[in-house]
Amino acid sequence: MEEEIIRDIDVQSVMTRSSLPVGGYSVNPYVGCPHACKYCYASFMKRFTGHTEPWGTFLDVKHWKPITDPHKYDGQRVVIGSVTDGYNPYEEHFQRTRRLLEQLRGTTAEIMICTKSDLVLRDLDLLREFPRMTVSWSVNTLDETFRADMDCAVSIARRLEAMRQVYEAGIRTVCFVSPIFPGITDAEAIIDRVKDICDLVWLENLNLRGQFKPTIMDYVREKHPELMPLYEAIYKRKDMSYWQALEARIASYAADHGLPYRVNDLPYGRSEKGHPVVVNFFYHEKIRLSNR
Numbered sequence: 415m416e417e418e419i420i421r422d423i424d425v426q427s428v429m430t431r432s433s434l435p436v437g438g439y440s441v442n443p444y445v446g447c448p449h450a451c452k453y454c455y456a457s458f459m460k461r462f463t464g465h466t467e468p469w470g471t472f473l474d475v476k477h478w479k480p481i482t483d484p485h486k487y488d489g490q491r492v493v494i495g496s497v498t499d500g501y502n503p504y505e506e507h508f509q510r511t512r513r514l515l516e517q518l519r520g521t522t523a524e525i526m527i528c529t530k531s532d533l534v535l536r537d538l539d540l541l542r543e544f545p546r547m548t549v550s551w552s553v554n555t556l557d558e559t560f561r562a563d564m565d566c567a568v569s570i571a572r573r574l575e576a577m578r579q580v581y582e583a584g585i586r587t588v589c590f591v592s593p594i595f596p597g598i599t600d601a602e603a604i605i606d607r608v609k610d611i612c613d614l615v616w617l618e619n620l621n622l623r624g625q626f627k628p629t630i631m632d633y634v635r636e637k638h639p640e641l642m643p644l645y646e647a648i649y650k651r652k653d654m655s656y657w658q659a660l661e662a663r664i665a666s667y668a669a670d671h672g673l674p675y676r677v678n679d680l681p682y683g684r685s686e687k688g689h690p691v692v693v694n695f696f697y698h699e700k701i702r703l704s705n706r
Contacts, residue, residue, distance in 0.1 A: 440496040487521045492523045538580070554593060594617060
């Protein structure tokens with residue numbers, strides 16, 4: 415990422431009412447994200463920010479009026495990093511996410527940090543100060559080659575090591591298995607790997623209704639041509655059978671391993687070690703609606 419497309423912007427507030435399923439407030443200390451995930455739904459943000467550069471090649475560093483009353487958010491859910499990664503590599507220098515956490519000190523809000531980075535370890539001192547803190551890492555593969563094809567974030571190994579350290583520091587952790595790539599993502603293998611270092615596993619399907627659909631379909635055609643019939647069935651003919659079969663498989667896996675299983679829910683709390691809650695969030699309702 416070239417330095418000349420990093421710019422500072424002034425905003426009135428960094429706290430925005432969220433339209434995400436998890437509700438509450440959505441907080442993004444940056445616009446754009448150098449992780450440049452090929453499947454990133456947040457690329458739609460360019461429509462609202464005036465950016466014409468390719469997604470992943472620009473970063474706006476937000477400067478906001480200080481939060482003077484953190485108790486205003488007590489009882490709310492505050493999601494940090496819904497359309498950008500607050501711990502992207504430039505956070506090491508700009509420290510906007512750290513400044514945000516410093517300003518939120520004292521709130522009893524349920525705070526969830528969504529990241530693909532291990533830079534969050536820098537802020538362990540601050541994270542411990544919040545009574546309801548969760549850190550979530552996106553891990554949709556254990557294959558580093560596929561990971562490198564899809565994003566410019568740190569390795570899966572580094573994400574899992576960060577998850578372990580945060581979990582062992584007594585902070586609630588989540589493994590966000592998203593998006594699940596049909597025929598590529600091995601959800602059960604990921605759960606096996608993380609079950610001792612997280613409290614919840616959130617499973618979400620690959621949604622190809624965004625501008626990145628041709629990119630992903632071309633990738634599958636080139637790297638996994640044997641999967642093209644499956645992808646065409648799912649994403650051209652709206653065939654739900656793959657997700658229905660995966661739903662049944664995950665439910666059975668959870669039962670066999672004594673894992674609590676939920677559908678379209680986000681329960682809060684710590685879990686017994688080795689027994690994270692497994693949440694199926696495949697957006698089936700929205701997919702069905704799009705098929706009508």
